[in-house]
Amino acid sequence: MSSNNNRDEKNFSQAALDYHKAEPKGKIEVIPSKPHSSQRDLSLAYSPGVAVPCMEIHDKPETVYDYTGKGNLVAVISNGTAVLGLGDIGAEASKPVMEGKGLLFKIFADINVFDIEIDEKDPDKFIEIVKGIAPTFGGINLEDIKAPEAFYIEQRLKEELNIPLMHDDQHGTAIISAAALINSLQIANKDIDKVKMVVNGAGAAAIACTKLYISLGLKKENVLMCDSKGVINHKRENLTPEKLDFIAQTDIETLEDAVKGSDVFVGLSKGNVMTPEMLLSMNDNPIVFALANPDPEIAYDLALETRKDVIMATGRSDYPNQVNNVLGFPYIFRGALDVQATGINEDMKLAAVHAIADLAKEPVPEAVILAYNVQNLQFGREYFIPKPFDNRLITKVSSAVAKAAIESGVARKTITDFDEYEHQLLDRMGRDERLVRMMQSRAKSNPKRITLGNAEEYNVLKAAQILYEEGIAYPSLLGDKKYIKEQMERYGITLDVPIIDPSDDDQKENRKKYRETLWKLRQRKGMNEYKAKRYVRQRDYFGPLMLKHGDTDGLIVGFSKNYTSVLRPVLEVIEKDKGVDKVAAMMMILSEKKPIFFADTSINQNPTAEDLVNIAKMAEFTVKSFAIEPRIAMLGFENFAAISETSKKVAKAVSILHEKFPKMVVDGEIQPDFAMNADHLSDYPFSKLGTTPANTFIFPNLESANLSYKILRGMKVAQVIGPILMGLKQPVHVLQMRSSVDEIVNLATIAVLDAQRREKKS
Numbered sequence: 001m002s003s004n005n006n007r008d009e010k011n012f013s014q015a016a017l018d019y020h021k022a023e024p025k026g027k028i029e030v031i032p033s034k035p036h037s038s039q040r041d042l043s044l045a046y047s048p049g050v051a052v053p054c055m056e057i058h059d060k061p062e063t064v065y066d067y068t069g070k071g072n073l074v075a076v077i078s079n080g081t082a083v084l085g086l087g088d089i090g091a092e093a094s095k096p097v098m099e100g101k102g103l104l105f106k107i108f109a110d111i112n113v114f115d116i117e118i119d120e121k122d123p124d125k126f127i128e129i130v131k132g133i134a135p136t137f138g139g140i141n142l143e144d145i146k147a148p149e150a151f152y153i154e155q156r157l158k159e160e161l162n163i164p165l166m167h168d169d170q171h172g173t174a175i176i177s178a179a180a181l182i183n184s185l186q187i188a189n190k191d192i193d194k195v196k197m198v199v200n201g202a203g204a205a206a207i208a209c210t211k212l213y214i215s216l217g218l219k220k221e222n223v224l225m226c227d228s229k230g231v232i233n234h235k236r237e238n239l240t241p242e243k244l245d246f247i248a249q250t251d252i253e254t255l256e257d258a259v260k261g262s263d264v265f266v267g268l269s270k271g272n273v274m275t276p277e278m279l280l281s282m283n284d285n286p287i288v289f290a291l292a293n294p295d296p297e298i299a300y301d302l303a304l305e306t307r308k309d310v311i312m313a314t315g316r317s318d319y320p321n322q323v324n325n326v327l328g329f330p331y332i333f334r335g336a337l338d339v340q341a342t343g344i345n346e347d348m349k350l351a352a353v354h355a356i357a358d359l360a361k362e363p364v365p366e367a368v369i370l371a372y373n374v375q376n377l378q379f380g381r382e383y384f385i386p387k388p389f390d391n392r393l394i395t396k397v398s399s400a401v402a403k404a405a406i407e408s409g410v411a412r413k414t415i416t417d418f419d420e421y422e423h424q425l426l427d428r429m430g431r432d433e434r435l436v437r438m439m440q441s442r443a444k445s446n447p448k449r450i451t452l453g454n455a456e457e458y459n460v461l462k463a464a465q466i467l468y469e470e471g472i473a474y475p476s477l478l479g480d481k482k483y484i485k486e487q488m489e490r491y492g493i494t495l496d497v498p499i500i501d502p503s504d505d506d507q508k509e510n511r512k513k514y515r516e517t518l519w520k521l522r523q524r525k526g527m528n529e530y531k532a533k534r535y536v537r538q539r540d541y542f543g544p545l546m547l548k549h550g551d552t553d554g555l556i557v558g559f560s561k562n563y564t565s566v567l568r569p570v571l572e573v574i575e576k577d578k579g580v581d582k583v584a585a586m587m588m589i590l591s592e593k594k595p596i597f598f599a600d601t602s603i604n605q606n607p608t609a610e611d612l613v614n615i616a617k618m619a620e621f622t623v624k625s626f627a628i629e630p631r632i633a634m635l636g637f638e639n640f641a642a643i644s645e646t647s648k649k650v651a652k653a654v655s656i657l658h659e660k661f662p663k664m665v666v667d668g669e670i671q672p673d674f675a676m677n678a679d680h681l682s683d684y685p686f687s688k689l690g691t692t693p694a695n696t697f698i699f700p701n702l703e704s705a706n707l708s709y710k711i712l713r714g715m716k717v718a719q720v721i722g723p724i725l726m727g728l729k730q731p732v733h734v735l736q737m738r739s740s741v742d743e744i745v746n747l748a749t750i751a752v753l754d755a756q757r758r759e760k761k762s
């Protein structure tokens with residue numbers, strides 16, 4: 001279940017229920033995509049206007065793709081007979097999985113999904129129902145339908161419908177594992193037409209995988225397939241047609257004997273059926289794909305302990321080389337829909353296989369490395385299949401599939417400019433919640449201790465619960481212990497994390513230690529020892545002192561207090577980064593477009609030109625840490641004119657930046673709408689911004705920065721993350737008063753990333 005081995009299963013199960021139950025219940029919803037605020041809008045959207053496209057479609061059926069959402073709508077359809085590894089749990093119980101798939105289609109490929117659960121086990125009746133509803137959809141993903149019925153159902157629907165249709169448990173698994181097979185064979189230096197393979201499992205996934213491997217060059221006579229009764233050999237009776245196809249002319253009966261002297265083991269059966277002895281009996285550099293979920297046929301660690309030369313993949317996200325369908329289905333359907341393919345044929349599947357396999361051999365971009373918080377990812381034993389958060393998947397796989405559809409003659413629409421198509425794909429993914437996902441995934445790979453102030457507040461407690469259960473951080477709660485416990489009881493939050501009450505007896509030693517530090521820091525700034533003793537009982541000082549002493553790795557404070565009053569003790573205790581004179585704060589703005597950053601939103605009221613230079617430098621550093629190349633616009637209300645006093649100040653900052661940091665992509669003074677628009681930028685060919693819109697905006701004063709982001713937040717057109725405090729030596733962030741749970745989680749995530757980066761540096 002949870003990959004985080006120190007999270008307890010009960011909490012995780014409860015979190016899964018809470019996650020699904022939170023309003024709006026479930027995981028997907030329908031959102032209108034056209035204006036609907038005036039009487040005219042409504043008369044266009046519905047009667048009488050709607051009759052016009054109806055008749056157009058009636059006269060020219062192909063225009064349904066022009067006038068409706070069909071072209072970007074996929075049905076994820078199940079009858080609930082083989083749900084994950086849970087078996088036949090019924091149509092209704094399968095709905096969370098199908099909704100989940102809808103979520104993945106949307107976030108990874110911007111495809112809309114209706115999940116459809118059909119209470120029908122009779123294959124012929126099921127087929128008739130799917131055919132009846134097919135006109136609604138641009139594509140159909142069959143899911144979790146048990147073998148052998150799945151084979152018949154898919155085959156007939158493919159023949160009788162003319163839209164992209166795929167049973168993902170068969171072909172998604174086959175495509176991803178085939179890509180992994182090609183690459184692992186290269187690493188093992190073995191040829192596909194010579195290797196001996198054992199396939200354990202003979203169900204939907206195993207049969208489809210083996211067929212695809214054969215089309216790639218594997219010799220059928222080199223395959224031994226096993227089901228729950230052992231090797232499928234000539235002695236077996238009552239086999240399904242699909243199993244009959246894999247009968248081996250051998251007397252070998254057991255898996256144990258089958259694997260002896262084999263080169264590849266593919267497990268699509270159940271957990272822990274492969275023993276270390278079996279693994280030891282395989283040839284040199286054995287390839288083991290233990291793909292059963294959630295427990296592989298042999299655990300990753302056990303396999304590597306057993307023999308060092310094993311080349312290993314599993315279905316799990318917590319080990320290298322995860323063979324996961326999500327690398328395939330969003331992008332395969334994206335490519336197929338974009339050319340209105342009449343089906344998903346072998347050429348398209350093979351194109352996806354090679355695109356995925358090739359991608360793993362390309363240099364991995366920094367953003368992916370950061371997302372997984374590793375030193376590097378380089379093609380080899382520990383990395384032969386791309387990572388799910390690799391945002392090149394959409395361009396590589398979808399393009400390859402679309403191209404194959406066109407070339408194999410199943411596309412009803414063509415693409416001539418594939419560079420342009422790739423840009424369109426990236427634009428689709430503009431809304432950069434992906435950045436948040438990537439940040440969280442990086443944090444989870446090496447969670448840090450984060451202390452949350454004002455922990456008596458519901459939002460803070462809920463954020464702590466999410467941080468803990470998601471495995472993003474090890475939170476501790478700072479505040480009044482008794483009151484925190486009462487609040488936890490009141491809100492039904494069970495959370496077994498440290499509660500730190502500065503006045504508590506158990507903090508006596510810490511108070512003493514912190515008092516000495518505080519007094520030493522402040523004794524020449526008017527603080528006497530008595531005051532220091534009093535102050536360490538206050539959480540506003542206690543938190544920063546914990547951080548200073550390494551008793552926590554990061555600090556999030558300020559939920560219920562004014563920003564500057566909480567910031568003051570932080571600045572008194574935590575040192576500034578080298579070369580930093582004044583700290584500043586930045587907001588990350590996530591909207592439909594790419595992420596942008598505003599500074600200084602919270603600290604320096606009327607910065608001088610020199611202050612603006614420092615703010616720009618700190619912003620450059622911070623934006624880079626999100627693996628984004630900063631393009632900095634120094635904002636004013638004139639464009640390169642320097643008439644007003646404010647603009648003169650900004651122009652002076654720009655000239656200092658140009659002189660001191662010639663490589664920095666920064667210019668101004670410029671108005672924000674100009675800095676965001678390539679056409680407007682082209683009027684200033686001398687500008688260092690060129691014609692690529694800026695993503696980082698340094699405002700001339702605090703009011704303009706602060707009010708700008710607050711308007712965006714108030715209009716709910718963007719998610720605003722921050723303020724990210726810049727310029728301190730340790731990760732501490734001061735929340736806006738009454739921040740939302742998400743805002744707290746996001747800032748804590750940023751604090752974890754900061755702590756990881758500093759750990760790496762030291």
Ligand SMILES: NC(=O)C1=CN([C@@H]2O[C@H](COP(=O)(O)OP(=O)(O)OC[C@H]3O[C@@H](n4cnc5c(N)ncnc54)[C@H](OP(=O)(O)O)[C@@H]3O)[C@@H](O)[C@H]2O)C=CC1
Pocket residue numbers: 082084085146147169173200201202203204205206226227228229230267268269270273291292293294314315323324325
């Ligand atoms: N990592 C990934 O991407 C994916 C992993 N999977 C995993 O593959 C497994 C099978 O899924 P799927 O094909 O959809 O399911 P099916 O129900 O269609 O097939 C299961 C197969 O496993 C066989 N089996 C069960 N126990 C054993 C055993 N002890 N030894 C050998 N074979 C056994 C069954 O044998 P019999 O025919 O005799 O009943 C059957 O052939 C699941 O664990 C699933 O999690 C599936 C899809 C994707």
Ligand SMILES: CC(=O)C(=O)O
Pocket residue numbers: 083084085144168169293325
């Ligand atoms: C991964 C998947 O689709 C399954 O386990 O059914």
Ligand SMILES: [Mg+2]
Pocket residue numbers: 084143144168169
């Ligand atoms: Mg499935």
